Amino acid sequence: MTASVRWIESSSWELDFYGLPHRFPWPADAAPESEQRQPLDLETLLEAIDRLGADAGEPWLGFRAATGLFQELSESLEEGEIVRSQKLLEEIDRIHPGSPFVLFQQGNLARIGGREEEATALYERVLAKAPTIGPAWSSLGAIFAQAGNREKAIECFRKALEINGNDQQALAGMVALRELVRLMRQQEDGKTNPDAVGYVDIPTFRQMISSQIESLAEEPDHLIALAEQLMRDGIVPEVALAALEKAHSVRPDHARTQLVLGSTYRALERFSEARTCMERFTELDPTEAVAFMHLAQACNALDDSEAEQKALEKVLELDPNFHAAIGIFFKLSNGEHDPVKEEEIATWAASKNSWMGFLIASTIARVRSDSPAALRHADRAFELAPEREEVLLHLSAVLGEARELNRLATQIRPAVESRKHSARLDWNYAQTLYELGLRDEACGVLKRALSTENVPDDFKAMASGTLEAWSGLLTGSGVPIEIHQGGHITRPILITLPDGDGGIAIGAGRRLPAQGTFPWKTKGTPTVEVSLQQGESDGPTAPKPLGTFRAADVDFSEGAKPIECHVAVTPEGQLHFRAAQNGRRLPVAWKPPQ
Numbered sequence: 001m002t003a004s005v006r007w008i009e010s011s012s013w014e015l016d017f018y019g020l021p022h023r024f025p026w027p028a029d030a031a032p033e034s035e036q037r038q039p040l041d042l043e044t045l046l047e048a049i050d051r052l053g054a055d056a057g058e059p060w061l062g063f064r065a066a067t068g069l070f071q072e073l074s075e076s077l078e079e080g081e082i083v084r085s086q087k088l089l090e091e092i093d094r095i096h097p098g099s100p101f102v103l104f105q106q107g108n109l110a111r112i113g114g115r116e117e118e119a120t121a122l123y124e125r126v127l128a129k130a131p132t133i134g135p136a137w138s139s140l141g142a143i144f145a146q147a148g149n150r151e152k153a154i155e156c157f158r159k160a161l162e163i164n165g166n167d168q169q170a171l172a173g174m175v176a177l178r179e180l181v182r183l184m185r186q187q188e189d190g191k192t193n194p195d196a197v198g199y200v201d202i203p204t205f206r207q208m209i210s211s212q213i214e215s216l217a218e219e220p221d222h223l224i225a226l227a228e229q230l231m232r233d234g235i236v237p238e239v240a241l242a243a244l245e246k247a248h249s250v251r252p253d254h255a256r257t258q259l260v261l262g263s264t265y266r267a268l269e270r271f272s273e274a275r276t277c278m279e280r281f282t283e284l285d286p287t288e289a290v291a292f293m294h295l296a297q298a299c300n301a302l303d304d305s306e307a308e309q310k311a312l313e314k315v316l317e318l319d320p321n322f323h324a325a326i327g328i329f330f331k332l333s334n335g336e337h338d339p340v341k342e343e344e345i346a347t348w349a350a351s352k353n354s355w356m357g358f359l360i361a362s363t364i365a366r367v368r369s370d371s372p373a374a375l376r377h378a379d380r381a382f383e384l385a386p387e388r389e390e391v392l393l394h395l396s397a398v399l400g401e402a403r404e405l406n407r408l409a410t411q412i413r414p415a416v417e418s419r420k421h422s423a424r425l426d427w428n429y430a431q432t433l434y435e436l437g438l439r440d441e442a443c444g445v446l447k448r449a450l451s452t453e454n455v456p457d458d459f460k461a462m463a464s465g466t467l468e469a470w471s472g473l474l475t476g477s478g479v480p481i482e483i484h485q486g487g488h489i490t491r492p493i494l495i496t497l498p499d500g501d502g503g504i505a506i507g508a509g510r511r512l513p514a515q516g517t518f519p520w521k522t523k524g525t526p527t528v529e530v531s532l533q534q535g536e537s538d539g540p541t542a543p544k545p546l547g548t549f550r551a552a553d554v555d556f557s558e559g560a561k562p563i564e565c566h567v568a569v570t571p572e573g574q575l576h577f578r579a580a581q582n583g584r585r586l587p588v589a590w591k592p593p594q
Contacts, residue, residue, distance in 0.1 A: 016130035019099030080507015400432035
């Protein structure tokens with residue numbers, strides 16, 4: 001039997017991962033190139049172990065037996081079944097003890113559950129046994145990065161990349177920490193290929209960009225665009241500044257160049273240079289309110305309150321509706337509710353015909369729950385600017401609070417139906433109607449808005465979900481879902497049965513937003529109830545009841561199909577429930593845990 005097997009050696013890290021020696025059996029008739037193939041060809045290795053037959057000892061027999069559980073483990077991890085995965089790992093460790101593979105997977109389970117200290121200790125045990133296991137280094141780096149330990153994270157990511165330069169978790173981590181830059185390579189047709197990605201370190205990227213500055217010297221607009229992109233990305237800001245300074249040297253008396261250069265100086269906390277640029281900007285374009293606003297901000301950073309106040313006065317002279325400038329000029333605090341400030345701003349707004357001033361005064365009154373004053377100021381804003389969306393949005397909310405139904409119909413509804421404004425007005429008006437108990441009217445507003453052309457995707461998603469909830473076709477759990485700060489579910493969501501746990505609807509580790517479906521048989525009544533929980537009964541923590549979800553108008557006649565239940569978890573950790581049967585949506589409701 002052993003004549004068909006030969007013994008070979010390999011430096012593959014996977015041998016350490018599975019707790020195997022680097023000298024191992026291989027089929028004598030296997031292709032020579034298969035010996036060093038990456039990743040390690042486990043199927044061929046298992047064939048060699050089988051050929052050894054009675055001559056196979058440990059660790060080969062234990063490893064061969066353990067691999068029989070690998071597929072089941074993979075499925076349980078994929079489904080997010082934490083308890084089942086843990087039990088399988090315990091069995092694998094019993095059959096083939098001491099492998100870093102088991103420790104690594106236990107670390108992954110701990111990390112999914114938000115037990116970062118436990119996960120860190122497990123990954124460190126893996127690396128103590130086998131320091132060449134790259135995924136352990138990158139996983140450890142991700143934990144350090146999430147905890148804000150930049151130095152340790154970078155150290156771990158670099159070690160992972162030394163082992164495998166294509167470690168995606170390590171590359172993504174280094175990009176997030178701005179130690180690497182991800183570049184998209186262009187194809188011959190000039191388009192970018194998402195599969196053609198390269199990574200360069202910051203010094204190389206700095207050199208690449210710096211070399212472009214001179215070549216773009218005669219194209220200052222391109223220099224400005226390059227600098228703005230670099231500042232948005234937060235990468236090599238000093239190179240962004242160099243590009244702007246080059247653009248400034250080419251056209252020193254160009255207003256936009258002064259503005260962007262001054263803003264960049266301020267972002268880099270070089271406030272004196274920022275002030276000089278903004279002063280020049282105001283000379284080049286003395287009619288631009290934003291120029292004086294930037295100047296005021298630079299003066300504020302230099303603690304020159306007198307110059308700041310003069311600049312703010314100029315801003316409001318040019319644009320009495322400059323929201324930020326009004327707030328700073330009148331020294332308003334967050335949640336301002338002082339009636340003296342309110343009247344001061346209202347008096348100023350009347351003298352300047354500032355609809356924004358009246359809106360701010362109205363907001364101060366609203367914080368103080370003074371509805372008559374809030375409505376009085378909102379009306380003055382409407383008199384000055386009846387077509388401004390900001391005014392209509394505010395007035396709609398104030399009229400709702402004052403329960404002025406007639407005025408909502410005569411002043412806000414015509415503006416909504418004119419289709420001159422964004423979907424924000426539809427949303428605001430619908431919310432106001434709903435809060436007043438006018439559900440059907442509110443639903444009608446959203447339905448009409450969704451029927452128009454070019455509806456923004458974010459509004460479409462928000463309005464559709466809201467319509468479902470208002471129509472009773474969607475309900476939520478009042479119990480928050482436990483989620484990890486990294487954006488995944490820490491424990492699975494499953495059905496609660498009288499005799500124990502039911503099936504898993506959404507597995508642990510799922511990235512948010514997450515969703516799942518499951519069937520539910522009818523019970524011979526027009527109403528059925530499904531209870532859900534987060535966490536498994538045999539887990540380290542007791543399950544968390546999520547309440548009971550009720551579906552009504554169920555068809556329980558002979559031949560009726562099961563109810564299809566749909567659950568979803570939002571990025572904020574809210575659980576939503578829907579149900580359908582025979583292609584028909586069912587009314588749903590939620591009851592808190594008993």
